[in-house]
Amino acid sequence: MAKRFFETFPALILEDELKDLFEFAEVTALKYNRDRTAIHVYLLCRRLISKPQIYAVESKIEKQMFPDGDMKIRIFESFSLSEQYTPSYLVDVYKDSLFAEIKRRSDLDYHILMRADWKVADDDSLLLTLEDSLWARNRAGELREWIQMVFYDRCAISIPVAVSFKERDTTAIEEEKKRAEAQAIARIMKANSVASKEKEDEFIDTASADTKKGSEKTTLRKGDPSKAAKSAGEKNVQTPREIPGGNFQKSSYNKGNKGGYSAKRPLRSDDPNMVYGRNFEDVTPMKIVEIQEEIGEVVINGKIIAVTERELRNGEKTIISFAVTDYTDTIMAKIFVPNEFLAELKKDVAVGKAVTVKGIA
Numbered sequence: 538m539a540k541r542f543f544e545t546f547p548a549l550i551l552e553d554e555l556k557d558l559f560e561f562a563e564v565t566a567l568k569y570n571r572d573r574t575a576i577h578v579y580l581l582c583r584r585l586i587s588k589p590q591i592y593a594v595e596s597k598i599e600k601q602m603f604p605d606g607d608m609k610i611r612i613f614e615s616f617s618l619s620e621q622y623t624p625s626y627l628v629d630v631y632k633d634s635l636f637a638e639i640k641r642r643s644d645l646d647y648h649i650l651m652r653a654d655w656k657v658a659d660d661d662s663l664l665l666t667l668e669d670s671l672w673a674r675n676r677a678g679e680l681r682e683w684i685q686m687v688f689y690d691r692c693a694i695s696i697p698v699a700v701s702f703k704e705r706d707t708t709a710i711e712e713e714k715k716r717a718e719a720q721a722i723a724r725i726m727k728a729n730s731v732a733s734k735e736k737e738d739e740f741i742d743t744a745s746a747d748t749k750k751g752s753e754k755t756t757l758r759k760g761d762p763s764k765a766a767k768s769a770g771e772k773n774v775q776t777p778r779e780i781p782g783g784n785f786q787k788s789s790y791n792k793g794n795k796g797g798y799s800a801k802r803p804l805r806s807d808d809p810n811m812v813y814g815r816n817f818e819d820v821t822p823m824k825i826v827e828i829q830e831e832i833g834e835v836v837i838n839g840k841i842i843a844v845t846e847r848e849l850r851n852g853e854k855t856i857i858s859f860a861v862t863d864y865t866d867t868i869m870a871k872i873f874v875p876n877e878f879l880a881e882l883k884k885d886v887a888v889g890k891a892v893t894v895k896g897i898a
Contacts, residue, residue: 539563539564539565539581540563540564541560541561541562541563541564542559542560542562542563542564542580543559543560544564545564545567545578546598546602548601548602549597549598549601549602550597550601551594551597555590555593555594555597558582558584558586558590559582559586559594561582561583561584562580562581562582562583562586563580563581563582564578564579564580565579565580565581566578566579567579574607574608574609575608575609575610575611576608576609576610576611577611577613578598578610578611578612578613579613579615580612580613580614580615581614581615581616581617582614582615582616582617583616583617584616585616585618585622585630585631586614586616587631587633587634587637588633588634588635588637588638589633589634589637591612591614592637594612595610595611595612598610614691615690615691615692615693616691616692616693617693618692618693618694622692622694623661624657624661624662624663624688624694624696625657625661627688627692627694627696628655628657628663628688628696631688631692632655635650635684635687636650636651638687639680639683645672645676646676646680648713649667649668649672649673649676649680650680652667652668652706653665653666653667653668654666654703657696661696661697662696662697662698662699663684663696663697663698663699664699664701665680665681665684665698665699665700665701666700666701666702666703667700667701667702667703668702668703668704668705668706669702669703669704669705670705673702674702677700677702678700680700681698681699681700684696684698685697685698717862717864756811756813756814756815756816756817756894756895756896757811757812757813757814757872757885757886757892757893757894757895758808758810758811758812758816758817758892758893758894758895759810759811759812759885759890759891759892759893812882812885812886812892813872813874813878813882813886814895817836817895820836821836822836822837822838822839822863822893823835823836823837824863824865824866825837825839825861825862825863825865825866825867825868826865826866827865828866828868833897834895834896834897835895835896835897836893836894836895837861837863837868837893837894838863838891838892838893838894839861839862839863839864839868839891839892839894840861840862840863840889840890840891840892841859841860841861841886841887841888841889841890841891841892842860842861842862842867842888843859843860843888844857844858844859844860844883844886844887844888845857845858845859846858846879846883848876849873852876853875853876854873854874854875854876855873855874855876855879856871856872856873856874857871857872857874857879857882857883857886858870858871859871859886861892861894870894870896
């Protein structure tokens with residue numbers, strides 16, 4: 538049997554605006570999830586309530602009724618709306634709620650929909666024009682079905698969605714790349730700064746010892762910025778990866794993985810495009826986002842977005858750490874450089890340089 542919202546949560550304190558919106562809402566069901574760590578609240582509303590307002594009330598219930606943080610609240614809202622909510626009007630007033638909801642699920646999907654053109658046609662169908670990209674084409678079908686489902690299941694209004702594509706705004710793309718690079722740099726530098734001195738010393742000692750063996754190799758070659766862009770596909774930078782030692786390996790900075798260079802190996806081959814290590818044949822680079830742990834030898838192509846260096850205790854070598862992005866993800870690589878080659882190498886291992894890197898993952 539349905540109960541009024543404030544009969545179900547009588548002790549809940551809300552601001553006046555939220556209180557007015559939820560005063561006549563009815564709770565039709567309350568259910569625990571399987572492990573009883575969340576309560577699902579099924580709500581029937583006589584007025585349209587935005588998704589940010591729903592999220593705000595979820596948070597209020599959790600903080601006021603479950604202050605220990607051991608229970609999550611999830612509200613599943615549905616609306617009984619008046620005839621004034623035509624498809625055109627509903628799309629106009631509820632579109633921001635769709636943006637807020639999709640942003641919690643996927644940043645990439647959020648940017649696809651934010652940059653799209655929304656228009657309701659005379660036949661009450663929604664014409665959704667997306668900026669053309671591989672990612673947008675891959676996601677178009679699922680996004681179309683999700684929008685139709687929200688309007689039908691939540692609002693009991695059928696709005697067919699037709700998807701088309703438009704030429705991408707290159708200005709927006711460049712701004713997004715800059716934003717992604719800035720975020721990647723900030724996260725990488727933050728991770729490096731919080732690493733303890735004791736752990737760093739442990740890592741350097743281990744890496745330095747392995748350097749003498751020369752057992753694991755990383756090779757660095759100048760890259761073509763156009764190739765870096767092509768290898769990026771159509772995705773944006775996600776969470777940066779940090780790669781200790783001379784290996785490409787998705788692990789944390791302080792796990793002490795071994796890797797490095799033999800001091801006897803020359804700085805570069807006769808190939809003028811080689812920056813460090815032995816030459817290697819042209820191969821198709823992997824997208825960084827596709828690199829999994831311990832998959833063996835990989836080649837990536839991308840742009841350097843951050844560089845740091847630290848001299849080893851023996852004073853003979855320096856660790857150069859550099860973050861490379863191909864706009865699908867970001868990876869942190871490290872090479873161990875004899876100090877006599879350091880000045881020359883730093884000319885090519887610099888922020889903004891496009892490089893191709895071969896190493897062991």
